Amino acid sequence: MYNKVILVGNLTRDIELRYTPSGTAVAKFGLATNRVYLDPVTKEKKQEVMFIDITVFGRAAETANQYLKKGSQVLIEGRLSLNQWTGQDGQKRSKHEIIAEQVKFLGGRDNSQTNAGNGEYNSQQSAPQTPTQPEPQHQEMPNQNIPSIDIDEEDIPF
DSSP states (O other): OOOOEEEEEEESSOOEEEEOTTOOEEEEEEEEEEEEEEOTTTOOEEEEEEEEEEEEETHHHHHHHHHOOTTOEEEEEEEEEEEEEEOTTSOEEEEEEEEEEEEEEESOTTSOTTOOOSOEEETTSSSOBOOOOOOOOOOOOOOOOOOOOOOOGGGSOO
């Protein structure tokens, strides 16, 4: 069996961070995703928006809480989970949610001052990762022996 979900969307609310009695961090937030499609009957462009509950555990939860806020764009990789419970009215209820295994911050630093930029966090790791891209380095031009030219303004034809 295979249970894998990959979503890109924006947070619908600020992260709610709590801790279990054993000290494990648990972050919960909503994610809005959308898809644009062409209605086959009316030939109009339509947009379908989905709101999904996300749960993140451990260091990934703390990192997400530190850097993400309502509106932040993220990529979530995880698994689909079904929660079932009985409400106070005695009715059986259920809800699907995504248990995030990896959270990648998208949108860059220009999106908000508190956004971490292009970082990622895997819940099986103990520290956040950032993509390894070589820093552009300023290279000094080699000292070339360029002769100086002594020209008066009267010598310039324009």
